[in-house]
Every structure is written in C-alpha cells, then in structure tokens.
Amino acid sequence: MKTKITLFCAVTALLTGSIYLYSTSENTLFSPVTAALPEAASPDNQSRSSHKFAAREGAAVQGAGSPDRLAALEKDMADLKLQLARLQGELAARRTHVDPAADRAQVPPDPAKAAERIAELRAQEDKQQQEQGKWLETSFQQQTVNPNWSVKTKKLILDSLAADNVGSGDIVDIDCRATMCRVELTNDGDHPAPKISSFPMLVGQDLPNIRVNQLTEQDGSTTTLLYLSREDFAEDGGKS
Amino acid sequence: MKSIIVFSLTLAAFFLTPFSIQAAPAIHNGSICHNYNKGQANDLDFYTDGIKNASTGYRSVICPLVVTHTAGQTYGSVYVDFNTPTAFSCTLYSYSYYDTYLGSKSATTSTGASFVYLGTVPANTYSNHAVLCTLPPNYAGKIVAIESNF
Numbered sequence: 001m002k003t004k005i006t007l008f009c010a011v012t013a014l015l016t017g018s019i020y021l022y023s024t025s026e027n028t029l030f031s032p033v034t035a036a037l038p039e040a041a042s043p044d045n046q047s048r049s050s051h052k053f054a055a056r057e058g059a060a061v062q063g064a065g066s067p068d069r070l071a072a073l074e075k076d077m078a079d080l081k082l083q084l085a086r087l088q089g090e091l092a093a094r095r096t097h098v099d100p101a102a103d104r105a106q107v108p109p110d111p112a113k114a115a116e117r118i119a120e121l122r123a124q125e126d127k128q129q130q131e132q133g134k135w136l137e138t139s140f141q142q143q144t145v146n147p148n149w150s151v152k153t154k155k156l157i158l159d160s161l162a163a164d165n166v167g168s169g170d171i172v173d174i175d176c177r178a179t180m181c182r183v184e185l186t187n188d189g190d191h192p193a194p195k196i197s198s199f200p201m202l203v204g205q206d207l208p209n210i211r212v213n214q215l216t217e218q219d220g221s222t223t224t225l226l227y228l229s230r231e232d233f234a235e236d237g238g239k240s
Numbered sequence: 241m242k243s244i245i246v247f248s249l250t251l252a253a254f255f256l257t258p259f260s261i262q263a264a265p266a267i268h269n270g271s272i273c274h275n276y277n278k279g280q281a282n283d284l285d286f287y288t289d290g291i292k293n294a295s296t297g298y299r300s301v302i303c304p305l306v307v308t309h310t311a312g313q314t315y316g317s318v319y320v321d322f323n324t325p326t327a328f329s330c331t332l333y334s335y336s337y338y339d340t341y342l343g344s345k346s347a348t349t350s351t352g353a354s355f356v357y358l359g360t361v362p363a364n365t366y367s368n369h370a371v372l373c374t375l376p377p378n379y380a381g382k383i384v385a386i387e388s389n390f
Binding site: 122211 | 331365372
C-alpha cells in the first residue's frame with residue numbers, strides 16, 4: 001500500500017512538473033527566481049541578460065544530482081517549504097490586487113454596474129497612491145538640506161515648469177533638500193492638476209525619478225505633489 | 241519517510257505552478273515612434289529597424305507603448321535599444337486611465353549599439369505609458385526598439 005501511494009505521488013509530481021515546463025515560456029520557467037531579480041539587477045546596463053542567465057544557472061545547480069540521495073531530497077524539501085511559505089505570502093498579497101484580464105472578462109454589460117466596478121478600481125488605486133504618498137513624504141522629511149544643491153535645483157525646477165507652461169499661480173511651493181525635491185502644485189480651475197508634459201525631460205539629467213501624489217483638500221480643490229529624486233525610488237513604496 | 245518526502249514535493253509543485261507566471265515583455269520596433277511636436281513629421285526618417293532624425297536640430301519623438309499589465313505589479317520599466325554615435329535622452333511616462341500623471345523616469349543613452357534601462361515607474365490596472373526621446377540631428381541617433389515590462 002505504501003509503495004502504491006509513493007508511486008502515485010511520484011507520478012503526480014512528474015506530471016505536474018512536465019505540464020508546467022511545457023506550458024510556460026522561458027521567462028516564466030524561471031520566474032520564481034526572476035520575479036525578485038529584475039528590478040534589483042537591471043539598473044546596471046550590463047546585466048540586462050545576466051539575471052536570466054543567473055536564473056538558468058541556479059536552476060541547473062538545483063537540479064543536479066547528489067551522491068547522498070536522501071540528504072539531497074531532504075534539503076530539497078526544506079528549500080521547497082521555504083519557497084512555499086514565500087509564495088503563500090505573495091498570493092495573499094496579490095489577492096488584494098485586481099487581475100486585469102479576469103476583471104475585463106467579468107465586466108458586465110450593464111453600464112451602471114461597469115461604472116460601479118470602475119469606481120471601485122479607482123478607489124483601490126487611489127488608496128495605493130495615498131500609501132505611496134505617505135512613504136514619499138516621510139522619505140523627503142528625513143532629508144537634511146544641502147544649501148548649494150537645493151538652490152541650484154530649485155531654480156532648475158522653476159525654469160522647467162515655466163517651459164512646460166505651468167504658471168506661477170499653480171505653484172504653491174518648491175522645496176529641495178539633499179537629493180530630493182518636493183513640488184506642490186494646485187489646480188488651475190479647469191483640471192485637477194496642471195498638465196505635466198516636457199517637464200520630466202527638462203529636469204531628467206538632474207532629477208531622473210519622479211513620483212506623484214494627489215491630495216484632495218477640504219474645500220474640494222486638489223493639490224498635486226511631485227517628488228523628484230536623484231536616486232531611484234523603491235518599487236514597493238518603502239514597504240520593505 | 242520517503243513517501244512523506246515525495247508527497248511534500250508533489251504538494252509544493254502544485255502550489256508553485258500557477259502563481260509564478262508573469263507577462264512576457266512587449267517589444268516595439270522603433271518605427272512606432274513619431275514626432276512629438278506638430279509640424280516636425282517630415283524631419284524624421286523611418287527604417288525597418290527604427291527611426292532617425294533627418295533634420296539639423298534636435299527633435300523629440302514620442303513612442304506609445306502597448307502594455308499588458310501583470311496582475312498585482314505596481315511598477316514597470318522599459319529598455320530602449322539604440323544605435324547612436326551621439327548620446328541622447330529618453331523619459332518613460334506613466335499615466336492613469338483618467339489622465340493623471342503618475343510619475344516618470346529619465347535616462348541618457350551611451351554611444352554605439354546598446355540599450356538603456358528606464359525604470360521603474362508606477363503602474364496600475366489600466367495605466368498607460370509612453371517614451372519620449374530627443375534625437376540628435378543629422379541622422380546621428382537611432383531608436384531601434386523599445387521593450388516594455390509591465
């Protein structure tokens with residue numbers, strides 16, 4: 001009986017692995033490794049393909065045989081348990097996000113319901129943006145001021161906003177610290193925020209990273225906060 | 241003991257399979273780009289492998305991206321493939337479906353034939369994205385392709 005159960009489990013594992021290998025692309029084949037790597041590895045222009053290569057190497061090493069079969073299996077089981085725990089965590093986190101394909105497939109034909117669903121989505125995304133905004137503000141407030149950099153960069157921002165037709169009446173405040181600046185813009189009466197088009201290109205050499213947060217004030221007006229940084233922002237909005 | 245190990249492996253394989261899939265990158269030939277400023281359409285020259293600036297001054301080109309969002313991913317990035325004797329700058333933009341600017345990332349190419357990474361920018365369920373580049377004059381810079389990862 002024991003032998004039959006063992007055999008059954010081994011065949012099931014083999015079938016599952018075969019189906020997985022057959023149905024996925026090259027990228028997804030190694031995605032448990034590459035899912036964590038791209039944003040860490042790719043800022044280096046030399047490593048665009050290296051993260052894929054490293055994933056292939058890692059998978060090959062994992063699959064290699066070992067003289068002590070039982071010890072190897074026990075080690076594999078421990079590794080898989082760790083991965084399982086991590087993936088369960090990811091799954092729990094992803095359940096709060098919307099699957100675009102599934103969401104579009106489920107949008108009902110009723111326009112009222114479709115509008116309601118879109119409003120729900122917007123509320124979710126606004127909430128995510130607010131959370132990111134809090135993290136950006138905290139990061140900014142933690143910076144001390146580098147006077148030389150601050151003055152020079154503030155002027156660059158002012159000139160670039162003017163070149164992008166953002167009027168001085170829309171600018172509430174510009175504050176630059178050591179590596180980050182915060183630009184506070186208010187609405188122009190016709191749109192929730194002034195239109196930003198060429199401004200990022202104009203400041204891109206000095207401040208290549210920009211994130212945006214929008215606040216609705218008590219009087220119903222909108223304040224737009226641009227956070228500009230010399231350094232990359234964390235993708236997870238500082239959650240890690 | 242062995243049966244327990246094999247059963248655990250089976251269980252782990254089951255859980256590993258469906259949740260590690262991410263969207264494949266979308267690769268756009270550089271000829272999708274077009275003039276950003278009105279009246280400059282004739283300043284650009286298109287090729288089967290990209291786009292160049294034929295005029296005597298710098299020209300901005302806008303390259304719209306077709307994006308399929310990976311469920312749960314709140315950021316994205318692109319690689320701009322280039323072939324250029326003169327470095328030029330590009331910016332990746334991110335907008336919400338209700339036309340709100342979410343953020344951007346700028347970078348400058350090197351020279352020669354290579355790629356530059358622009359990332360990351362915020363992304364959400366229906367965000368849309370474009371790359372704006374400023375091409376040097378006199379055929380001195382070519383955008384070959386743009387690979388987007390969202």
